[in-house]
Amino acid sequence: MSDLLAARAQMGTSLAFHIIFSALGVGLPLLLCIAEGLALKKKDANWMLLTRRWAKAAAILFAIGAVSGTILSFELGLLWPTYTKFAGAVVGLPFALEGFAFFLEATFLGLYLYGWDRLSARAHWLCSFPIWISGLASAWFIVSVNSWMNTPAGFVFQHGKVVDINPWQAMFNPSTPYETIHMMLSCYVATGFGVAAVYAFAIVRGKNTAYNWKALRLAMAMGAIAIPLQIISGDANARFLADAQPTKLAAMEALFQTTSGAPLQIGGLADPSTGKVYYAIEIPHGLSLLATGDPNATIKGLDTVPRNDWPIIEATHLSFDGMVGIGFFALLIALLFWLFAWRKRRWLENRWLLWGILLAGPLTFLAIELGWMLTEFGRQPWVIVGYLRTADAVTTAPGLNISFLLFSLVYLLLSFALIRLLLRLARSPFPPIKLPWSKTPYQGETMKVGV
Amino acid sequence: MSIALIALCVLWLALIAYAVLGGADFGAGIWDLFAVGKQQQRQRQLINQALGPVWEANHVWLIFLIVGLFTVFPSAFAALTVALFVPLTIALIGIVLRGAAFIFRTYELDESSRTAAIWSRIFSTTSLITPFFLGASAAAVASGKLVGPDGVARANLGSAWLSPFALTIGVMAVALCATLAATYLTQEANQQGEADLVRAYRVRALIAGALTALLGALGLLLSPAEAPQLWEGMFARALPVVIATMLIGLATPILLYLRHYRLARAVIILEAAFLLGSWGLSQYPYLIPPYVTIANAANDPSVILALLISIGVGMAILLPSLYYLFSVFKLSAPAPGVVKEEENQPKQS
Numbered sequence A: 001m002s003d004l005l006a007a008r009a010q011m012g013t014s015l016a017f018h019i020i021f022s023a024l025g026v027g028l029p030l031l032l033c034i035a036e037g038l039a040l041k042k043k044d045a046n047w048m049l050l051t052r053r054w055a056k057a058a059a060i061l062f063a064i065g066a067v068s069g070t071i072l073s074f075e076l077g078l079l080w081p082t083y084t085k086f087a088g089a090v091v092g093l094p095f096a097l098e099g100f101a102f103f104l105e106a107t108f109l110g111l112y113l114y115g116w117d118r119l120s121a122r123a124h125w126l127c128s129f130p131i132w133i134s135g136l137a138s139a140w141f142i143v144s145v146n147s148w149m150n151t152p153a154g155f156v157f158q159h160g161k162v163v164d165i166n167p168w169q170a171m172f173n174p175s176t177p178y179e180t181i182h183m184m185l186s187c188y189v190a191t192g193f194g195v196a197a198v199y200a201f202a203i204v205r206g207k208n209t210a211y212n213w214k215a216l217r218l219a220m221a222m223g224a225i226a227i228p229l230q231i232i233s234g235d236a237n238a239r240f241l242a243d244a245q246p247t248k249l250a251a252m253e254a255l256f257q258t259t260s261g262a263p264l265q266i267g268g269l270a271d272p273s274t275g276k277v278y279y280a281i282e283i284p285h286g287l288s289l290l291a292t293g294d295p296n297a298t299i300k301g302l303d304t305v306p307r308n309d310w311p312i313i314e315a316t317h318l319s320f321d322g323m324v325g326i327g328f329f330a331l332l333i334a335l336l337f338w339l340f341a342w343r344k345r346r347w348l349e350n351r352w353l354l355w356g357i358l359l360a361g362p363l364t365f366l367a368i369e370l371g372w373m374l375t376e377f378g379r380q381p382w383v384i385v386g387y388l389r390t391a392d393a394v395t396t397a398p399g400l401n402i403s404f405l406l407f408s409l410v411y412l413l414l415s416f417a418l419i420r421l422l423l424r425l426a427r428s429p430f431p432p433i434k435l436p437w438s439k440t441p442y443q444g445e446t447m448k449v450g451v
Numbered sequence B: 001m002s003i004a005l006i007a008l009c010v011l012w013l014a015l016i017a018y019a020v021l022g023g024a025d026f027g028a029g030i031w032d033l034f035a036v037g038k039q040q041q042r043q044r045q046l047i048n049q050a051l052g053p054v055w056e057a058n059h060v061w062l063i064f065l066i067v068g069l070f071t072v073f074p075s076a077f078a079a080l081t082v083a084l085f086v087p088l089t090i091a092l093i094g095i096v097l098r099g100a101a102f103i104f105r106t107y108e109l110d111e112s113s114r115t116a117a118i119w120s121r122i123f124s125t126t127s128l129i130t131p132f133f134l135g136a137s138a139a140a141v142a143s144g145k146l147v148g149p150d151g152v153a154r155a156n157l158g159s160a161w162l163s164p165f166a167l168t169i170g171v172m173a174v175a176l177c178a179t180l181a182a183t184y185l186t187q188e189a190n191q192q193g194e195a196d197l198v199r200a201y202r203v204r205a206l207i208a209g210a211l212t213a214l215l216g217a218l219g220l221l222l223s224p225a226e227a228p229q230l231w232e233g234m235f236a237r238a239l240p241v242v243i244a245t246m247l248i249g250l251a252t253p254i255l256l257y258l259r260h261y262r263l264a265r266a267v268i269i270l271e272a273a274f275l276l277g278s279w280g281l282s283q284y285p286y287l288i289p290p291y292v293t294i295a296n297a298a299n300d301p302s303v304i305l306a307l308l309i310s311i312g313v314g315m316a317i318l319l320p321s322l323y324y325l326f327s328v329f330k331l332s333a334p335a336p337g338v339v340k341e342e343e344n345q346p347k348q349s
Helices: A004-043 A045-079 A081-114 A121-126 A128-150 A167-171 A176-204 A211-246 A244-252 A286-292 A313-343 A349-378 A401-427 B002-033 B038-049 B055-072 B075-084 B085-107 B114-143 B164-193 B195-226 B228-235 B239-257 B261-285 B301-329
Strands: A156-158 A162-163 A265-268 A268-273 A274-280 A281-283 A382-384 B286-288
Touching: A004 A045, A004 A081, A004 A128, A004 A176, A004 A265, A004 A349, A045 A081, A045 A401, A045 B055, A045 B075, A045 B261, A081 A128, A081 A162, A081 A382, A081 B055, A081 B075, A081 B301, A121 A128, A128 A167, A128 A176, A128 A211, A128 A382, A156 A401, A162 B075, A167 B301, A176 A211, A176 A313, A176 A349, A211 A244, A211 A286, A211 A349, A244 A313, A244 B114, A244 B239, A265 A286, A265 A313, A265 B002, A268 A286, A313 A349, A401 B085, B002 B038, B002 B055, B002 B085, B002 B114, B002 B164, B002 B195, B002 B261, B038 B164, B038 B195, B055 B075, B055 B286, B055 B301, B075 B286, B085 B114, B085 B195, B114 B164, B114 B228, B114 B261, B164 B195, B164 B239, B164 B261, B195 B228, B195 B261, B228 B239, B228 B261, B239 B261
Parallel strands: none
Antiparallel strands: A156 A162, A265 A281, A268 A274
16 A cells, blocks of 8 residues: 555544544533433433433543544644644644643543532533533534635745734634534434434334433434534535535536536446446436526536546545435434424334434434545545645655554454443443432332333 | 743643643553552552543643644644654554553443453553653654754654663653652542552652652763753753752652652652753753754744634633542542532442
8 A cells, every 4th residue: 555545544544433433522412411401400310310321421432532533633743744734834723722622521521420429410410511512612623624624714825835824714714614514513413313223222122111212302302403404504515615616516416527507416426537427316407406596507517627636526426425315314304203293193103213213323423424525535636725735745754554554453443342332331230320309329210221 | 032932831831731640640550550469459449530530631731732732833743743653653552542441441340351351451551651652752852863954854763762862761751650640649548548558659659759760860871972952951051950850859759758648749740840841941942953943943923822812711711620620539629519428429330
């Protein structure tokens, strides 16, 4: 493997791994906050037991998120020193602010996870607020950097040097509002559907308890509120790209020739060598309509940029379609969820909906991965669009193949250990918990409560 | 005083914070490796209790340091990551495995299981390896062999960080972490009234401290040949600080011997701070001797200013939060929202 490919593979693996924990790191604390709030308000032992269980899972997931995030901060330098030299000068600020947000999150997480007996019930609940707020802020800061890589702003490039830097303008570059909101919402979508899927699984397997239903309803409410907003945000992103990054949009839609009244091509295999898309479903005028609102508008194709500036079209197109497909599937499940909840039918018994939720859980996480991949593949061959190519950013240090191999092994080990531990925790009964409003410890409905 | 220098001082404070907090976490892991005999289980328990609530926060100082470094001195950061690719990669893998192993071990249901024992071993081994490679990397920077006259890093597999000087400082970093941890653990055991644990960690602190001093002296002897600029700097502007470091270093064992544990903890923190301070002062005005200086590596002043303002605002929120964290779990100072310890306190789940 060439050094460049090894570095890209290592960075890609690291991000693909970390992004799951970041999404949970944004979503779970809000679930914890709401569940604990409900427990205290209603003096409901089930909500408290849920909070305790989720907190335990969160402790493990956050720790893995923290260490995998550390890998990334090192890798920016270890793998891409030229990029970091350039980006550090301009967008070091959001990185540093993210550092603070993470710091706050870790501090209150320590209080939250270890403070059950030391803090009063109210103080403990209040500690959950800084966790989800700083989690959300972290996501915003980091994605603002990715936005900057797509639409660089806030500096002048002169004689090979970066001058006239305005870090605030760099942070609030044109892509920032679109990308950050899309990522933040995706965390709530995936966490909501992901957690709901765990309890849907339990119910499908016959554990039809009030405890499981409470968990399912709360998680689904989060996912089902977030997903329609996410679809709207996605639409805004596509319209923005038509204007700001037409090449990326062309790659997403596999549009080789500039076309007026461009069709929407769903699925199919894009072949850059022939400039054709095979086996796609075409919706006439669809793309023009979606991207601009005018069915006959002209959409810039890949022919507007030189061949060696083309993104990785096949992967970008399929990642995009996969993400959108999952998004609409999740929307369907969410609509059914609201419909059944509103009609107060015995929707609880509907196995098809449960299976849908069960499926939507892992799929929404896949959608995050696909969305991130389309953003990265669609930006190639640039790492900072128009200024620095990925191939020029890679380190000159030796041994990148070995490094990639080592880190792959680390990720395999972590994934294996994590899944094993979470499954074992889920299957074991939770020890009796202390309820702030009662003197007797609470054991749960039955010994087999939970998943 | 240039704005880059102010920013560097802030980063150096973060380095000290990482050394005395994160360093002690590494040290606790090292003592986990040496937890033997009848007390083994209780020693581990004390280590778990001491680390649990704070390790994640302690660890963030490193992240802060890295992002601060590449914001304030982008080109120096790029040069360091190229030249120190191998030791930093190993340290990184160590940090990752260590954090993961600690959490896996804590949440493993059956503490006596084989898996828990494996995670325990990974946790303690990586706690030993990581500070070694971080220390060796720091020594390689001080030795002035990392960059060429053009400020471009020499990519190599290890000629700079495998020198006798770098190896000595690497081992010294391990010993320092062990000293820090043993001193803290002595105080924690003392607070909990565990007399035999106090005795065990007090002896460990004294031994590790002596070892640190010995290695420090060896490093000093090696530096005229291997880190000439550092050596000259030590006798130029850093001399008072160097002397103070040595005196404070002597005070710690005396205080431990006299059983002033709380004071010993404060003094060992001061010692680590002075040690890092004298390194910084000795190699001033170089970031990476002998070519990369504070002035020629500094980013645009407007960016550094923006960063400093952000750090000011961030610290105004963060420091009270951190103080709250430590006062709930580590200090005896009263804090709001804390309930009094009850007799039948349920065990941590």
